[in-house]
Amino acid sequence: MNHTAPIVFIVDDDISVRESLESLVRFAGWTTRTFASAGEFLAHPREAGPTCLVLDVTLPDINGLDLQALIATDRADMPIIFMSGYGDIPMTVRAMRAGAIEFLTKPVDDELLLESIRGAIARSDAALDDATRVRSLRDAHASLTRREREVMELVVSGLLNKQIGGNLGISEITVKAHRGRVMQKMRARSVPDLVKMAAALESSRR
Template sequence: MNVNNPLAVCRRAPPVAGDKPIVFVVDDDISVRESLELLISFAQWQPQLFESAKDFLSQPRPVVPSCLVLDINLPDLNGLDLQTAIASERPDMPIIFITGYGDIPRTVRAMKAGAVEFLTKPFDDDVLLNAIAGALEGSRRALDRENNLRFLRTAYTSLTPREHEVMAMVVAGRLNKLIAADLNISEITVKAHRGKVMRKMKARSLADLVKMAALLMLPIG
């Protein structure tokens, strides 16, 4: 790893608006940790370093884009076991494995479990930086999806029972007059409920509302 040209590294990874993305590093080799700390800092990301998997697991889940650069050979819990341990708790955190030697069976296992990259030491700085940049972008998209889904769930919970009924029928393609007949209410009342549903869900169109229902896993059609 070469950190003699920090300006070149910075140009490859421009700062992200808001809180800096976090690059977690778990490696029991202090020289590797120190080198990666410099490289990650020069790239204007936030490094957080850990000597063991257990130390990493004690940290709270981050609320900013993040990824994990993980040594496969660790003294307590090895890298593959750590990957399994965080799979359900932190599914939005991409993992980049690093190892001191090639190991095809473990590489295959790591990639099948969702690792985004598997690098053998010594590796080129640019290769690692590109892998980290891609992993952080994937993490950002996952967090955006999670935040969007959280908003949708909150908005859907704010609907009244009648509005839930109307929304279900609207996304199923029912016409206002048919909804009115089914619910034994006037068509004007259906339109009023429909308008409230659109406002509360912040849906700009029927297509938006259908997409929202699909994300919420509501019956459609």
């Protein structure tokens, strides 16, 4: 799926580091947004499209690890690449366990950083595609009537039309009619396809 141009966010309180990274990233062909603190970053409006965050651990207000925790749910489609001048093992482990894709030591190797950004943007792009698919599934499921949802639930559980009719107290012909509308509204090509959709919907609710 086509999204808007990727954006690389850079948060570092050292202006020389920000300017150096901004030049490097722009030269590689990406748009950048730079910030001197976590607060500045959080105040910036959300932007559409694939993104990644190049984040210094040590910041003047909220440190990088705490910022990671703050945006974990709200910006799950924004992979984080950490940078630190004195990263230790516990710090690295905490960042990686919380979902960071890389923890780089300053001075950062340019090629390693660019490779990490490429991977992060690809991951962000995939996450946005998944979110779009889930929204589409939710909208389709919301369009079902109560009876159609009941039929869908029993279809994906593996019951035959006759068994569904017995469970719901309706005729097999009526089940077939409801089932046909479910397949149409959910845009399912087959029962296995419908089962996958139901699983995706269930997973998105957790």
